[in-house]
Amino acid sequence: MLSRAPALGRAAWRWFRAFRRTRPFWGAAWLVLGGWTVIKFSLGSLQLVVETGFGAVAGYLTGGGMILCGLIPLVDPRQRYTFGLIGAVLAVVSLVVSNLGGFVVGMLLGVLGSSMMVGWGPKRPRRRERRADAGGGTGAGGGTGAALAEPALAEAD
Template sequence: MVEAVRLHQATSLQRARVRLGAAAAATRRGASRFRRELRAFRRTRPFWGGLWLALAGIEIVYWTQNPIALVVGGGWGRSAGYVIGGGLVLLGVAAWFTPLYRALFGILGFLLGLGAFVGANLGGFLLGSVLAILGGSMVWGWGEKQPRRPRRGRRAAGS
């Protein structure tokens, strides 16, 4: 009787392992597919420049919302932080989905980064401005990768 219970438990365990193994394999396949699609997306878009622009905008808005003790100026500076930060996030996302206008988005992101230094708490205490300038430059300078030519085979000796 005890052996029959152990055998039943063992088969239940084996069935559970098989089910978990199948689920893990499906998860790995899904993750692998997601990584392939993300890689393809990154290679056909100014991904990193857009990411830096969006992070710069988030950082500038974050420092705009902080208590008065940390804020350098109030009034227009607070509104400018929201306008410039939101604009940077918008430019970063727009660069991802419309890479045709990358030059315009890159230059506008660069200029908003410079404007954030003056208008929005030193550009999020310098970090936001630096990220915006970096991201704008990367978006503006991005070029779609050209497919590589296949390598020619080595020539045989003496030909």
Template sequence: MLLSRGAARFRRWRRSRPFWGGLAAVLAGAEICALPLAPLKVMLAQGVAGIPSVLMGLVMIVLGLSAWFAPHYRGLAGVLTTLIATAALVLSNLGGFLIGTLLGILGGGLMFGWQPRTPAAPATGATADGSATAGSDPTTSAVPGDTSAAPAHPDPQGAQP
């Protein structure tokens, strides 16, 4: 019982943020960051002692975690993750032998494209006697194109569903 409650809480938390994009960004950052620690035979080029690789990997990990714990920064985190993953292709051993770059581009795209779920609107309509039902909203206009009384969009960035 306790395990199922914990799993349900985790599932609800996971669905309320760009979880898979953040996970891909964290894994890409770990791949790019860990590569300079590999033996010299495995690495293609060390660069300036692997500092760009470690820094880019750490920034990608932070961006992935910020998508989890501050989902309102998902757009910025997604774009920056994609840019850093692309830069890692040149600056960090082919971006972690392409694995880190591909995961970073995928994670950045998933973070940028994620939208929070909006609650389903209750059915609106009128009863037989002409009165409005409990779910109807008197502030919305029935005239097409009239946006003067339209309710505010739930997404602060204004994206349309």
């Protein structure tokens, strides 16, 4: 039982590494962290939120929207442009509606994460794999470099 634990740990790490490289992981992580920060600095008792109205709920809505905009591209990376832009707008709006956007920290994390998400692109094949494919299959890889690389996402752009 204990002898399989390192192998399972390596397999889990390989899966996570492949997951992280085929999705806008770091942009999503920063955007979710920014949304959590906005919500954290907007916290109040439920009675206060109900009595205050939209002014108190706005922090929850913008922070929750930022978190959703960070999580959706992890499931469907082709939606990174849409939710990256919506996340950036929500981050900037949080400056006005919720304690200066989590005292500016949440807003900056949200803008950073959403810009990273919009700028992310699918992983390209390694240089030696591209050379092997361009060489007509006579390289060391035997022309199978594209098969070894992780499949690129189908872009609808």
